[in-house]
Amino acid sequence: MSDLILKEAIDNLSDDDVSVRKEAVNALIGVTDIEAIDPLIEATTDDNAQIRFKAAEILGNMGEVARDKLIEKFEASEGKNKRFLTFALKETKDEKVIPYFAGAVEDDDFGVRKTAIRALGELQAHDELYTIAKGLEDEDWGVRLATIYALGDLASDESIDLIKDARRKEKDKDFKKSCNKALKKADKAKKAKASGKTLSKVKPMSTIKEMEKTNVQKAIKEYEQYVTEEQPKDAPYKRLCILYRKNNDLENEIRILNKAIEVLSKKKPGKEDWFEKRLAKLS
DSSP states (O other), X not given: OOHHHHHHHHHHTXXXXXXXXXXXXHHTXXXXXXXXXXXXXXXXXXXXXXXXXXXXXXXXXXXXXXXXXXXXXXXXXXXXXXXXXXXXXHHHTOGGGHXXXXXXXXXXXXXXXXXXXXXXXXXXXXXXXXXXXGGGGOSOHHHHHHHHHHHHHHOOHHHHHHXXXXXXXXXXXXXXXXXXXXXXXXXXXHHHHHXXXXXXXXOOHHHHHHHHTTOHHHHHHHXXXXXXXXXXXXXXXXXXXXXXXXXXXXXXXXXXXXXXXXXXXXXXXXXXXXXXXXXXXXX
């Protein structure tokens, strides 16, 4: 994105016309420029829910680039204005935000509590087990449900016992079903861990390809999960190379090419040829 287009999109985030603001926030999908962080943070309090959500999602996908400013605004905000900041921080998937989520478990706003607890589970915050468990006593049904899923994400003996105890105490059938679902997931993760395996976190390729149409940055993050897990599939590596080329990100393209050659030559001999040829052209 050129500096001129970036500036125009940022300026339009504060336009009186909601359709202009929607167009502006959509134009900022995939940006990592620090100039966009403060205006996007402001957009998380927009009157329009779609704009609030999209702004938070973009900030979350920025990751470390936006993290510190998000934390600063998060700590200074309250009520509904804090909800989408919580979501944005959750989307960074950064372990450094764990203490802030732990502190938000007893926030006055139920939306903040729910998202913070869910994030603690996703971030595998085992040291915050009993902080998470506070959500089991929450007055809000959604917060209690988020707590069950977060405990299921931890998949430890202690978290599983807490889910079972909550299931025994609860009368609501839907809640009990959710407990069963969380227990099933936790049991699967626990068995995998005991056997030395790690449950894959990758999304289906078809899902990520669809994601490319609306949020390239998020799609890249999902493809990168294949790389992190050293999955022996050539398609995710190819898509990353193509997307990084489109973004003129030569450094990351070369990184993926080298990683693909390393992984595929061991796990799928012959599949590395495409990457070797592409790398040779860049040399």
